[in-house]
Amino acid sequence: MDYRNTLTTCTYCGCGCNLFLESLDGKLTHTTPCKTSPVNEGKLCIKGWNVHQFVQSEKRLNKPLLRKDGKLTEVSWDEALDFTVSKLKEIKEANGSDSVGFFASAKVTNEENYLMQKFARAAIGTNSVDHCARL
Amino acid sequence: MSECNYLYGNYCAEKRVTVLSQMLDFCGIEKDRLRARWVSSAEAPEFVEEINEFIDVLKPLGPSPLKKQTSKDVA
Amino acid sequence: MIDIVRQKISKLLSDGSVKGVVALAMANGHVAPCLFQKEDDLEPLCLGDTKKPGDARYPLNKVLITIARQYPEDVFGVLVRGCDERGLYVLYRLNQLEPDKVMTIGIACPQELAKACECKKPYPDELVAGEKTEGITQQGVQDMEDMDLSKRFSFWKNQFSKCVKCYGCRDICPMCFCRECSLECEDIISKGELPVDIPVFHLTRAMHMTDRCIDCGLCDETCPSGIPLRLLYKKTSKIMNAEFGFTSGINKNEQSPLNLMGPAPEK
Structure with a gap:
C-alpha cells in the first residue's frame, strides 16, 4: 500500500499554483490544492483541479x-x-x-x-x- | 399520494420540493414560481385546471429576471 | 495535544488494530494529507494549524474513501475533528465506508476556529485530545433571512455570477463521492459556458447537499471567487432541521428523511 501526496506546481499556466498529486499504488487518483501555498492559498481553477487526468490519459502518446x-x-x-x-x-x-x-x-x-x-x-x-x- | 408509479417516490419528491421552495426564497426568487401537484395521466381536466391556475399565479410575477436572452431575442 | 494524538496513533499501529492512519503531515514546509503506516514514522504528524488554528484542513474522509475502495478488507484510522466525524456518520449511512473498518482519532477544535466556522459542534463524540468547547449559534443565515426578497436576490445574483465553474466546491467536498455528477449533466448545466446558469448550478449542488452537508466549510475555503457557499448549505441544514427534525451527521445510525417513505414527521 503506497499512498502519497506529491507537492508540485500546476503546469497549465504561469501562475504557478501549488497542488498535491494524490497517488495510490502508483496511480494518480486526485488533485488537491495546497492550502499553505502563498500563491493559490488552497484554490485552483478547473484546469488545475483536473491536472492529474492528462498524465495517465489513454489518448496520451507515449512514443514518438x-x-x-x-x-x-x-x-x-x-x-x-x-x-x-x-x-x-x-x-x-x-x-x-x-x-x-x-x-x-x-x-x-x-x-x-x-x-x-x-x-x-x-x-x-x-x-x-x-x-x-x-x- | 400513495399511487405513485415509483412507490414512495412522490413522498420523497414532496419533501425535496419543500426544501427547494425555501431555498429559492432564500436566494430572493419568488417561491410561487415553483409548484408541485400530483395529477395522474388519466386526469386531463384536472391537469388543465392546474396549469391554468398556475398561469394566473405566474402572470403577475412576470418573466424571471434571470431568464437568459436567447439568440432570437438579441436579433 | 499533538503528543497525545501521536501516542494514540502509535498505539493503534503497534498493536496492529489498524493498517494505517490517515492524518496530516508537515513536509517541505507544507501541510498535506498522509497515510501513516509505521509507528516510528510519526515525526511529521501535524494537526493542520499553521498561522491560525485549523487553517490547513484537508478532506481526510475523502482520502479514506479512496484508500478503502482499494483495500476494502483493511481497517484504517483517521484523524477527525467534529465536522469530519459528522462526515463519517453520513458516509456510513450512504454506504461509502463501513463503521467497523474505521477507527477515529478525535480532536476538539479551539474556540477561535469554532467561532470562525459558526460550528454547532466543534468536537467529535469520541474525543482523544483537546478540550470540548461550546457550540456556536449560527447567526449568518438569520441575518440573510432578515433582508427583504429583492436584497437577497441581488446579493445572491451578484455572488453566483462570480462563479468560474472550477467545480472546486465539489472536488474538495468530503461528501461528494459520486462517479457521475449532476453538475456534469448537460441537460441541467450547460457545458463550457460562463456566466454560470443562475441559480441552477448552485441550487442543484445545494439540493444535493441538503441531507449530506456536515458544515466543514472546505467549499468556502477553496472557492477562488469567494462565494459564501457555506451560508447556502447552512440554510439547507436549517430547513432540514425545521421541517423534518433532521441534522446530518449527528447520529451514527441516522437515516435521511428525504429517502424515507411517508409524510414529514410531526414537528
Missing part, C-alpha cells in the same frame, strides 16, 4: 510517431529526433529561418517552454513562437 508511407508508425526517439533535425535544417537552408514556427505546450513546465523559445531564437533564429494556451 513518424509518418511513413502515409501511416503513423511508432519509432525510437533517436530516429524521430534525427529525422526532425535533418528536416529542420533542410527547411531552414531552403527557405530561411522564418519558415519555421514553434508551438509550445501548456502541459509542460515553464522552464521547458523557456528552453523551447530559446531554441527557436538562438538555434533556428526565428521569433515565430506560439503557445496553445495563448488565449
Whole structure:
C-alpha cells in the first residue's frame, strides 16, 4: 500500500499554483490544492483541479510517431529526433529561418517552454513562437 | 399520494420540493414560481385546471429576471 | 495535544488494530494529507494549524474513501475533528465506508476556529485530545433571512455570477463521492459556458447537499471567487432541521428523511 501526496506546481499556466498529486499504488487518483501555498492559498481553477487526468490519459502518446508511407508508425526517439533535425535544417537552408514556427505546450513546465523559445531564437533564429494556451 | 408509479417516490419528491421552495426564497426568487401537484395521466381536466391556475399565479410575477436572452431575442 | 494524538496513533499501529492512519503531515514546509503506516514514522504528524488554528484542513474522509475502495478488507484510522466525524456518520449511512473498518482519532477544535466556522459542534463524540468547547449559534443565515426578497436576490445574483465553474466546491467536498455528477449533466448545466446558469448550478449542488452537508466549510475555503457557499448549505441544514427534525451527521445510525417513505414527521 503506497499512498502519497506529491507537492508540485500546476503546469497549465504561469501562475504557478501549488497542488498535491494524490497517488495510490502508483496511480494518480486526485488533485488537491495546497492550502499553505502563498500563491493559490488552497484554490485552483478547473484546469488545475483536473491536472492529474492528462498524465495517465489513454489518448496520451507515449512514443514518438513518424509518418511513413502515409501511416503513423511508432519509432525510437533517436530516429524521430534525427529525422526532425535533418528536416529542420533542410527547411531552414531552403527557405530561411522564418519558415519555421514553434508551438509550445501548456502541459509542460515553464522552464521547458523557456528552453523551447530559446531554441527557436538562438538555434533556428526565428521569433515565430506560439503557445496553445495563448488565449 | 400513495399511487405513485415509483412507490414512495412522490413522498420523497414532496419533501425535496419543500426544501427547494425555501431555498429559492432564500436566494430572493419568488417561491410561487415553483409548484408541485400530483395529477395522474388519466386526469386531463384536472391537469388543465392546474396549469391554468398556475398561469394566473405566474402572470403577475412576470418573466424571471434571470431568464437568459436567447439568440432570437438579441436579433 | 499533538503528543497525545501521536501516542494514540502509535498505539493503534503497534498493536496492529489498524493498517494505517490517515492524518496530516508537515513536509517541505507544507501541510498535506498522509497515510501513516509505521509507528516510528510519526515525526511529521501535524494537526493542520499553521498561522491560525485549523487553517490547513484537508478532506481526510475523502482520502479514506479512496484508500478503502482499494483495500476494502483493511481497517484504517483517521484523524477527525467534529465536522469530519459528522462526515463519517453520513458516509456510513450512504454506504461509502463501513463503521467497523474505521477507527477515529478525535480532536476538539479551539474556540477561535469554532467561532470562525459558526460550528454547532466543534468536537467529535469520541474525543482523544483537546478540550470540548461550546457550540456556536449560527447567526449568518438569520441575518440573510432578515433582508427583504429583492436584497437577497441581488446579493445572491451578484455572488453566483462570480462563479468560474472550477467545480472546486465539489472536488474538495468530503461528501461528494459520486462517479457521475449532476453538475456534469448537460441537460441541467450547460457545458463550457460562463456566466454560470443562475441559480441552477448552485441550487442543484445545494439540493444535493441538503441531507449530506456536515458544515466543514472546505467549499468556502477553496472557492477562488469567494462565494459564501457555506451560508447556502447552512440554510439547507436549517430547513432540514425545521421541517423534518433532521441534522446530518449527528447520529451514527441516522437515516435521511428525504429517502424515507411517508409524510414529514410531526414537528
